[in-house]
Amino acid sequence: MKLESIRREYKLxxxxxxxxxxxxxxxxxxWMEEALNLEMPDATSVALITNGTDxxxxxxxxxxxxxxxxxxxxxxxxxxxxxxxIAADPKVGLHFFWPELERQVRISGYAEKISYSESEHYFHSRPFNSQVAAAISDQSYEVPSRKFLEDKFETxxxxxxxxxxxxxxxxxxxxIRPVKFEFWQGRENRLHDRIVYEKENENWNIKRLAP
Incomplete structure (x- = not known):
């Protein structure tokens, strides 16, 4: 099948x-509650976009x-x-995609650490093995082998x-403290709805964008 031949209409x-x-x-x-009510797999998953140090x-x-x-x-x-x-540049993006609802949400904002006590509380609410995995993992650093990780975990x-x-x-x-939201709803004939909120002082300005 040729990729350019794949298409569908959005009508929900x-x-x-x-x-x-x-x-x-x-x-x-x-929108989140509707996604959760549909029991969509990984409804709370979100793409986090950062400006890399490279x-x-x-x-x-x-x-x-x-x-x-x-x-x-x-x-x-x-x-x-x-x-x-994030430490080098706290400006980040979040991108939620719920294909079953024909919806996307994009968010721009600034990232900051929460308190250690809040992190600790959540950490100990996780399954025991997940706590151990977080404790032994030097995330993003090179490791010699899978066995190396498994040995650290078991130790x-x-x-x-x-x-x-x-x-x-x-x-x-x-x-992530948001300063901009874009809500995208798929529509027929690719005339999608795009509603944007942009923060100005403590108020949100709302506008519609062309698809």
Whole structure:
């Protein structure tokens, strides 16, 4: 099959500037809840885009763990590639894609670390093996082999004897404080709906973009 022959129409919903809430997080909450209610696989997965320390943009999938009017929270190793990129330039992007709903949301904002106590609380809510994996992984650094990782994992598990590991100081959450949202709803004939919120002081300006 030739790739240029693959196409489909988008007919599920529409998005009107007249009907959206003045606060973008409310529309995001509505869309997220609809995705979760459909039991979509990985509905909370989101592409995180950073400006890499090598000058190239970098994108990877992370899992959204909470959101509010203040922003969006995910967790990672602060010494990872994404952590170093955020330390050098806190301007980041988030990109949610829910194909079953024919929807996308793009968010631009500034990343900052959450408190250690908040990170610690979430760390100890994770499954025990996930805690161990985070404790032994020097994320993004070269390792000699898979066996090297598995040996470190088993060594720490044996040392802990089912006690929880300490939350590493180099592991924790980031809060993305948004300054721009773009909500995309697929429509027929490629005349998609695109509604943008841009923050000015404490207010959100709303506009429609051509598809």
């Amino acid at each position: 919903a529409e998005l009107s500037k007249k009907n959206v809430d003045k606060v973008p997080i409310k529309l995001f909450q509505q 000058g190239f943009p970098q994108s990877r999938i992370v899992l959204l763990k909470s959101y509010s009017g203040n922003g969006f929270v995910f967790f990672s190793n602060y010494n990872s590639q994404k952590g170093k990129a 720490l598990k044996n040392e802990l004897n089912e006690s929880n590991p300490e939350c590493p100081k180099h592991w924790g959450g980031y809060l």
